[in-house]
Amino acid sequence: MDAMRSAASELEDFDAVVQLHRSRVFRFALASLRDRDAAETLTQDCFLRAYRARDRFRGDSSLTTWLMQIAVNLVRDQVRNRRLQFWKRTQSSAVDLELASERILDRDSSPEARALANEQLRAVWSATERLPGRQRTVFLLRFVEDMDLLEIAAATGMKEGTVKVHLFRALQAVRAQIGSRV
Amino acid sequence: MNQHLSSEQIARWMTGERTPADEQHARQCRECGAELARMQAALALFRGSVREWSEQSSVEKQPVWKAEPARRRWGIQPVRWALACVVLLLLAAIPVYRNAQEKQRQAALAKADAALLEQVDAEISRAVPSTMEPLVKLVAWDPAPADREGDSGTNQKGGIIQ
Numbered sequence: 331m332d333a334m335r336s337a338a339s340e341l342e343d344f345d346a347v348v349q350l351h352r353s354r355v356f357r358f359a360l361a362s363l364r365d366r367d368a369a370e371t372l373t374q375d376c377f378l379r380a381y382r383a384r385d386r387f388r389g390d391s392s393l394t395t396w397l398m399q400i401a402v403n404l405v406r407d408q409v410r411n412r413r414l415q416f417w418k419r420t421q422s423s424a425v426d427l428e429l430a431s432e433r434i435l436d437r438d439s440s441p442e443a444r445a446l447a448n449e450q451l452r453a454v455w456s457a458t459e460r461l462p463g464r465q466r467t468v469f470l471l472r473f474v475e476d477m478d479l480l481e482i483a484a485a486t487g488m489k490e491g492t493v494k495v496h497l498f499r500a501l502q503a504v505r506a507q508i509g510s511r512v
Numbered sequence: 513m514n515q516h517l518s519s520e521q522i523a524r525w526m527t528g529e530r531t532p533a534d535e536q537h538a539r540q541c542r543e544c545g546a547e548l549a550r551m552q553a554a555l556a557l558f559r560g561s562v563r564e565w566s567e568q569s570s571v572e573k574q575p576v577w578k579a580e581p582a583r584r585r586w587g588i589q590p591v592r593w594a595l596a597c598v599v600l601l602l603l604a605a606i607p608v609y610r611n612a613q614e615k616q617r618q619a620a621l622a623k624a625d626a627a628l629l630e631q632v633d634a635e636i637s638r639a640v641p642s643t644m645e646p647l648v649k650l651v652a653w654d655p656a657p658a659d660r661e662g663d664s665g666t667n668q669k670g671g672i673i674q
Contacts, residue, residue: 454555
């Protein structure tokens, strides 16, 4: 009960809520849509919806889960609406993604190791791109946002068992893309 | 040595659901240990690249949250209300205007009817036909009392005037 009250009272300072959770929502939107502008719009939309619905938030779940739930729904709608424009966003974001990938690769490692890591990274990106919507959402929430299965279930509206099935399938697809044991 | 970890066991491992038997196998089997390490490294790289890309994008184009959209709507609310009032007034004025027009039309009709009735009355009340009116003016015709009595078509004796 106290947790519910504290979660609901968190919303009183909405600017602080945005400050705290914006990067997470944006990151999830960016990884899902691979389009910076669309991710920004979606993030803004997510907080606008949360702001409008803040009176209805009872604190049944954590604030993070509630916000991610809104973001997941928005991403799903967006993907449905933008399916035909997919090629456009992947082209525009490919350069950004390439630069980001370059930065995280360990500069001190050997060129071979860097090339291998880069190859693995591309394989994961490629695999997630091909995943069905639900599998991709579950995969991103687990491996990028570090959410546990119950939180993912709450955010996606699925049962925990269903989340697990989607996650296993996603992992198998990613592993297949990376290339199983040599 | 047992069989290698299955695809499902590896997936479970990645989600944190590893059994003691799996852990023991991973420690003993170099191949499975390397496979798990490779998957973990790939996922860590992926997480890192998403975070890097996200941070980079945020820095390049810092979107600013504004609760103002909601407040701004309150700002334009008076304009909306004013427009709504004007529309309502116009809608209310249409029947009034139509009613006034109808009244005007009816008044004009009544006036025309009255004029027509007056004209008819005038025609009926004429002593002589209108074509003979100039003659009547020329001859100051003052009918005798007897004649006036004759107007009724009978004399005092009750006989009929020839």
